[in-house]
Amino acid sequence: MYQITIKNNNEETIINALSTDIEAPRLLSGSIKHGINTIDNFTFNIAFNNPGYNKLNALTTLVEVLNIKNNTLEFKGRVLIPTENMSSDGGIIKSVTCESELGYLMDSSTVYGEYHNISVRDFLKVIIDNHNSQVSEDKKFQVGIVTVIDNNDSLYRYLGYVKTFDAIKDKLIDRLGGELKIRYEDGIRYLDYLSSIGELKNTEIRVAKNLQTIEQEKDPTSIISRLIPLGNKLEDSEERLTIESVNNGIKYIDDIAAIGEFGVIVDSVTWDNVTDSSNLLRKGQEYLKENNRIKKKYKVTALDLSTIGLDFDSFEVGNSYPVINPLMSINENLRVIEKTIDIYNPQSSSLSIGDKFEDIKAYQLGIVKANRNIQIINDNLNTTIATVATVSTEVNNTVEVVKNTNEILTNTNETLADLTGTISNINQSLQDNINKTLELANTITNINKSLQDNINKTLGLENTTSNIQNTLNNTNEKLEKLKRRVMLEVY
Missing domain, CATH: 2.40.10 (Thrombin, subunit H)
Incomplete structure (x- = not known):
């Protein structure tokens, strides 16, 4: 391939x-x-x-x-x-x-620079132009499609002396998101910077079809169930602004659902530019809502059936596919962020699925659903076991019937063997009679032949007697003529 x-x-x-x-x-x-x-x-x-x-x-x-x-x-x-x-x-x-x-x-390095009020595309172009100035022609890129934007479309960035790839990751991807993609057009190598690559596909990754293994990890380690929001430093002090004055004298915010699921997990977050307690409370509440989601990771081994013509789409990095595994309560569109291909077994692809997030309520419901699915599976197993037991009894009965049938067949075979012997004896007697009849027929044939010979001989004798009689008659006629001549004295 x-x-x-x-x-x-x-x-x-x-x-x-x-x-x-x-x-x-x-x-x-x-x-x-x-x-x-x-x-x-x-x-x-x-x-x-x-x-x-x-x-x-x-x-x-x-x-x-x-x-x-x-x-x-x-x-x-x-x-x-x-x-x-x-x-x-x-x-x-x-x-x-x-x-x-x-x-x-990784073959080039950025140089020091300070950039104000610059768009995402222009800032990327600064980095790529600098790269192109340092490498040979075969390693150059052209800035292609850029769909990542800053909220104000006006970046404020510094560049130092780091590898070009590391600078793009740090100054753009890690802060604004987005994904890099190399694209060729008319022989030109373009570097696109897109909000997201790939698309949603209909090809399912499903148990009993093409899903071989799946590993699901739910990571709750970033959960904060009790948050202490901190603002800017108070004047002439290391102490920071808190929310006690606007939160009934309490300096923390509780996530009740998270506490119910994981207990009390305390941490603090600092906003240096917040100087108002009400704003600080709002920031803290928004942070809890955004932060307290369970990070889910998947690792999947699936058969790429498109390589043998059984699926339309192959698995590609960036695309999302419906992943269905009722045993693990998984039924959602998951995005492939990594793919490993064995060149001699391309149909067996190892896929890594990107981080997904779910809130505490969904996490709790997921556990309840998983338990319910396990109970359903157990019920199905019990039903299957009962069915198997019934089938086993029927099989045993069938075996008994077959056993009796075998005995009847054995007796029948013995009777047939005896009958076959008798028929063989009759056939032998018939054959002896046929042989004797043939011998008698030969004898009769020989007798008939002898009789025919005798008849032929008799017919030959009759012919001879007739000839003699004719000769005698001729002789008598001649003698009679001579006698008349003598009597008439005619000489």
């Missing part, structure tokens, strides 16, 4: 070919890992006899993984670290780690 090519300057070498030829080059193994706002990687093992074995150079050898099925590039980047090793049996291989083209942003 994947053809893998490496490039050194203008020289291309295929190191994994899709061919039935036993001599075609192939990797020993390989996996691709995609993620959001991360530098993707491709790792593989290559044998000593592969034509590309000695052509894998760190940071300079380019690597492309082409998905032959849909003619798209699954990975494009460069060799990062080739490691050669020998096993105990003397086999020599290389383990190679490659990084995607986002890694080029």
Whole structure:
């Protein structure tokens, strides 16, 4: 499914070919890992006899993984670290780690600058232009589509001397959100900065269909059930503004639902720019409402049935899919933030699902629903067990009937055996009678032949007697004539 090519300057070498030829080059193994706002990687093992074995150079050898099925590039980047090793049996291989083209942003550094009233797109362009000024042509980017905005669309940022990729993460992504995506158009490499990549798909990840394993983690460690809001420092003091004056003399706010579920968990949050107690109370209440949600993480192993034509969509990073597992009370659209592909088993994809959040009430309802589902499953199991017991009894009865039937069949077979013997004896007697009849027929035939011979001989004798009689008659006639002549004295 994947053809893998490496490039050194203008020289291309295929190191994994899709061919039935036993001599075609192939990797020993390989996996691709995609993620959001991360530098993707491709790792593989290559044998000593592969034509590309000695052509894998760190940071300079380019690597492309082409998905032959849909003619798209699954990975494009460069060799990062080739490691050669020998096993105990003397086999020599290389383990190679490659990084995607986002890694080029680690080859440059930002320079000091202070930027006021600048848009998100313009600030990103400052960073990318600086990158392009430091790298070769093959590592340059053009700023593409930017849909991330600041509330005021007017940033105030400083830049220091850090790697370009780290600067984009810190100054833009971590503060404004958004996701990076490399896009090619007319041979130009664009870097898009989007609010969100991907879309909602209809292909389900479902138990008994394509879901193999799922791991769900619910993390309540960020919950604060009793919050102490703190404002700015009071004059000439390290003491800070609190909410006691507007909260019945109490300096904290309770989240009753969270306390009921997790007990009292106390923490404080400081707002240095808040100088009014009422505003501080409001800020604290808003923070509790936003913060006190359960973080859910999932790790899924699912079969990508699109590779064998049984599903329309494949699993792609950024897309969301309906994930359904009634046993764990999961039925929601979940977004893939990471995907690992085995190049020799592309149908088996390991997926990581991004953080989801639910409030305390939903968390409690989820537990109740899960318990109810477990009870339903137990009831179904009990019903199934009873059904199996009934079926088992019926099977036992059936076995008894079959046993009796076998006895009848055995007796019938014995009777048939006796009858077969009798028929065989009758057949033998008939055959003896037939043989005797044939012998008698031969005897009669011989007698008939003898009689015919005698008849023929008799007929021959009659013919001879007739001839003699004729001769005698002729002789008598001649004698009679002679007698008359003598009497008449005619000579």
